[in-house]
Each structure stands twice: as structure tokens, then as C-alpha cells.
Amino acid sequence: MAISPVAFCVCRDYAALQKIVSERCGDGGMGHVITIAQQKGGAGKTTLAVNLAVGFAKAGRSVALVDTDPQGSAGRWFMTRIEGDGGDPGGIDFSTASAWGVTYECRKLAERFDIVIIDTPPKADSDLRPALRAANLVLVPVATSHLDLWAVEVVMYLASREDVPAMIVMTRGRPGTRLAADIAEKVAEMGCDVAAAQMANRVVYAETLGRGRAVLEATKTPAHGEVQALVTEIGAKLDSL
Ligand SMILES: Nc1ncnc2c1ncn2[C@@H]1O[C@H](COP(=O)(O)OP(=O)(O)O)[C@@H](O)[C@H]1O
Numbered sequence: 001m002a003i004s005p006v007a008f009c010v011c012r013d014y015a016a017l018q019k020i021v022s023e024r025c026g027d028g029g030m031g032h033v034i035t036i037a038q039q040k041g042g043a044g045k046t047t048l049a050v051n052l053a054v055g056f057a058k059a060g061r062s063v064a065l066v067d068t069d070p071q072g073s074a075g076r077w078f079m080t081r082i083e084g085d086g087g088d089p090g091g092i093d094f095s096t097a098s099a100w101g102v103t104y105e106c107r108k109l110a111e112r113f114d115i116v117i118i119d120t121p122p123k124a125d126s127d128l129r130p131a132l133r134a135a136n137l138v139l140v141p142v143a144t145s146h147l148d149l150w151a152v153e154v155v156m157y158l159a160s161r162e163d164v165p166a167m168i169v170m171t172r173g174r175p176g177t178r179l180a181a182d183i184a185e186k187v188a189e190m191g192c193d194v195a196a197a198q199m200a201n202r203v204v205y206a207e208t209l210g211r212g213r214a215v216l217e218a219t220k221t222p223a224h225g226e227v228q229a230l231v232t233e234i235g236a237k238l239d240s241l
């Protein structure tokens with residue numbers, strides 16, 4: 001539902017604007033919103049976002065992907081996708097939103113789609129707040145590195161301030177290495193919710209992304225099982241909220 005220009009002008013205060021949007025749109029029959037956030041760049045946010053988008057679409061859910069990162073990686077992925085396939089997005093809707101415009105965009109999309117996935121820039125400041133607040137679930141990818149781990153706490157804190165559940169998703173895992181064991185131990189110590197399903201470090205994730213595709217659309221590899229397990233786990237988590 002559109003906000004009138006008058007309401008928009010009168011409502012300089014962000015919280016009040018959000019209240020208007022919320023009251024007008026209501027919550028009945030809304031889809032689930034997943035925000036993917038991690039302060040650290042290169043952690044795998046966009047990779048997780050597009051693979052979940054395709055995974056949920058393949059699982060029969062209607063999906064909208066929203067890119068709030070000015071860098072536009074998810075948008076580039078989507079454009080590559082439709083250019084390569086005669087304009088067919090493969091069951092995924094795409095839009096962009098500014099940091100604070102995401103609130104209204106999401107509300108609109110959640111009325112039409114089962115799953116709305118928001119990809120965000122590598123930030124954890126007040127600009128991230130609307131994307132966290134709009135979410136039913138925040139996913140925080142942690143690549144197997146201490147730098148990623150150190151960046152987790154601030155996103156977890158911001159999500160908790162918005163009273164939104166957050167879950168760590170381990171990515172770029174290198175099973176069997178000392179580093180992987182060390183990171184897993186430290187994550188466990190943090191006491192955060194961690195997805196049982198993980199994405200290992202596999203070239204197929206990077207390779208498919210560059211073609212506007214996802215691993216579930218490529219020749220079957222062990223990555224298929226990883227993404228399918230994530231989709232099942234996250235879908236169940238959303239349904240339980
Ligand atoms: N599981 C993975 N295995 C291998 N490469 C990955 C994996 N996840 C991400 N990458 C690669 O790491 C780089 C950063 O990932 P990206 O999703 O763009 O991170 P972010 O959105 O957090 O900046 C990209 O080149 C991507 O292809």
C-alpha cells in the first residue's frame with residue numbers, strides 16, 4: 001500500500017514511518033523475511049543469499065531477493081541470470097532498496113512472496129537497522145576465519161536489540177583443518193544459534209555465482225546436499241517462529 005506524500009513529509013521520524021507502514025500493511029498472511037548480515041566483507045552473504053533464493057524457489061516457495069548493498073553484487077547476479085536465460089529469472093523476483101527504504105519494500109514483497117531474502121552491505125551500524133528490523137530471521141555467514149568470527153558479535157547485538165532471532169551459518173568450511181576446529185570451538189563458546197547445515201569451501205559456489213546461477217542449478221556436487229540441508233533447516237526454523 002502506498003504512503004501518501006503528505007504522510008511521508010510529516011513523518012520525518014523513521015520509527016513513526018515504520019509504524020504507519022506496519023499498520024497499513026498488517027501482518028496477516030505475510031511471507032517470511034530473511035536478512036543476511038555480516039560486517040565483514042567477503043564472508044559469503046551474497047553467495048548464501050542467491051543459493052537460498054534458488055533453493056527456496058526449487059522447494060516450491062515464491063521468492064523475492066532484495067539487494068540493499070550499493071555494490072550491487074546480487075543485482076549483477078540477477079542480471080547475468082536473466083541475460084543468460086532469455087529473460088527467465090527462474091521463479092525469483094528481484095529488487096533493490098536503500099538502507100531505510102527496505103522497510104517498505106519488504107512489507108510490500110512479504111504480501112506477495114513466501115520468502116523475502118535481503119542481501120546487505122558489509123556494515124553493522126544504524127544503516128543496517130531497518131533490514132534487521134524487517135526480518136523474521138537474521139542469518140550471519142561466518143567464513144572459516146577469525147576475522148569473520150570477530151565481526152559476528154556486533155550483528156548479533158544489533159539483531160537482539162531489534163528482538164529478531166539470529167543464526168550463524170558456517171561457510172567456506174575446510175573440514176578436517178585445525179583452523180576449522182578452532183573456529184567451530186569458538187563459535188560454540190559464543191552460545192549463538194548455529195545452523196547444523198554448512199557450506200564448505202567449494203569452487204562451484206563461486207563458479208555458479210558468476211554465471212547468474214546457484215549450485216542447485218549446476219551438475220550435482222556435494223554442494224547440492226549442503227544447500228538443500230540449509231533450505232530445509234532454515235525453512236523449518238522460519239515455520240517454527
Ligand atoms: N562456500 C564458498 N566456497 C567458495 N567460495 C565462496 C564460498 N562462499 C563465497 N565464496 C566466494 O567468496 C567471495 C565473497 O563471497 P560473497 O558472497 O560475495 O561475500 P559477501 O557478500 O559477504 O561480500 C566470492 O568470490 C564468492 O564466490
Ligand SMILES: [Mg+2]
Binds near residue numbers: 045046069073120
Ligand atoms: Mg555481497
